[in-house]
Amino acid sequence: MEMRPEWLHRDTIERRRGMSVEQFVSEFEEPNRPVLLEGCLESWPALQKWTRKHLLNVSDGQKFAVGPVSMTLDGYFQYADNVQEERPLYLFDAKFTEKVPEMGRDYEVPVYFREDLFGVLGEERPDHRWVIIGPAGSGSSFHVDPNSTSAWNAVIKGAKKWVMFPPEVVPPGVHPSADGAEVTSPVSIMEWFMNFYGACKNWEKRPVECICRTGEIVFVPNGWWHLVINLEESIAITQNYVSRRNLLNVLDFLKRPNASELVSGTTDRVNLHDKFRNAIDKTYPGMIKQLELEAQQKVAARKKKVSFWESAVDAKTGGFKFSF
Template structure:
């Protein structure tokens, strides 16, 4: 019986859900499960008792094996060879026991085993049908263009040349927007590239998710990997590692960059040396990025692109708003579940997301900077290899949100050093010394929110009187808290 991939198919069937590029063949020839419908046999029929296990469970069992055991099992048959080639297995082994020195070899398996390409066997597994093995490969090769172009007018993130602090506080503190001009004045904008960073800091180690690699090694990874979710360099200590001066050019000699004027006011600065992590350098290849999350500690953020292009899709949050399509949040907002990768989310939920009220989208290019308001859900993906700088801050419009988060969600507070025992108290004390009037306003608003929640709870438990019903304007189960934050 012919394989389904050899049958004549209308060209539209080969297209992506929203694009027009066909996915290349899997390097081992593995095919999606649906192809088995027209197949006379499958390699999976020859793995004994294990053929009765779902592919997901089979891979989960393989996670308990070490590298030697995976190699031994992979030699028993073609099916097990394909399953033991799953990159996530070898990535976990590598991260669990990273060697002091290594050469990136294009895949986690080859790097862990120190195998040059010429030593990696090419085995035909074209009679194996598995969505679990094919899905990561498929997601790593979908075209991003259909998802980031033709943005509906109603969804487009506003683009502005610049904003004054007064304009920001009056109209824009709760809205996403892209500024096109301020970053172009930064020395790092004209000076930084992958090449220039390598020449100065190539041997310096930077944090890329779960690994600390020299920048030269990460460059090799960027240039040659097939990961569904490529490692994202996201380093919080880059300023000290690179010896940068950061601050307004009029008061900071040799300043490398500085926040645009509309973002300069940052009330977390009252914490001094005790403030949480707030500055990051971000470097990543095409397809790297961050899945849906909210920024930590109810902060707002700006993200400036120095090289490359980034696609953003964002949603406001609130007690009456569900999370973005495909995202599931625990009752206390402390855990977020979403598809395994950005590409998988794009394939399955992007079309629905574009139709969802509140959706905002935009592409931030070189020399541009985007504003992410406190509490907004956002997903970002690099459309090209990119370099960016980002910083979290607390503007006056969100002082109450920061107070609320630090006071009422201490188990979700993040980024503080371990010796900082009471972030809320430290923030209140700092604000009391530097900005007593703004602190009073923030605490008063926080008390009003607490009183409102208490009244609504009493209404739920005890009901309303008829007079209350006529004077309150109707009943709502909302609790009015828009400051929930999930840390990526």
């Protein structure tokens, strides 16, 4: 089954090239809005080097995580060339830099995402980087990223169709459990497009959509629902991260009563909150207090703005109280 042209047309994401880190923070990270970044992978050796042949060579028979099994790249490429399933297995490996250190040296974290506060946990940090390889039709069905982190996803080869909804809008056809620990959605991504994509047309809050191609990056702000389908064989790197812009969110998430089910990417789910908080306090004394203070000030400023308008507008007529 093919993706229909009408599923691919809409391109509503903001695209930026050569933006400063300050602009990224104020226009996208702080307001928690997605953006597609162009032209920031030019220095990555991976962009030139990562052909099938090269990856087969450097991986030297190492096995990678492919859904519930592990496979060599040779085995996976053979599978991908012959797969008939509507939802092919996806290679998604969190340990690729340990298995093949050269792959880790072939890319660098773009300037926008260098603050990586989970780094204070050293070896105990949750999984945070993955190599992703899959044929056309493979992909990720709707989900929100782990531990309330934000992410970036860089396409080294291929093309990915993205559909993203803000945290307050649950995508049609998707049913998260009340505690957020589980999500049910159509098994196949194609099925979601066939049965639910059309439903978004009349929604007030339509999804942010794009096709992300070789050399481009999508920024996925924390809490955003996203679905991704590869339109051709694709190779990508993704990293999840915590900067000071969402540190408080992440700490709140890790502290939830059902942390043992919600927290992921680590074996010590229940203690992650305390370990992370203590490590931040030790490495960056005063940071959490300062962020809490700034958050309170923002709430107070918002309230003040609202109450100004409430006092200025006449509730009965909807007009201004001011008169000449």
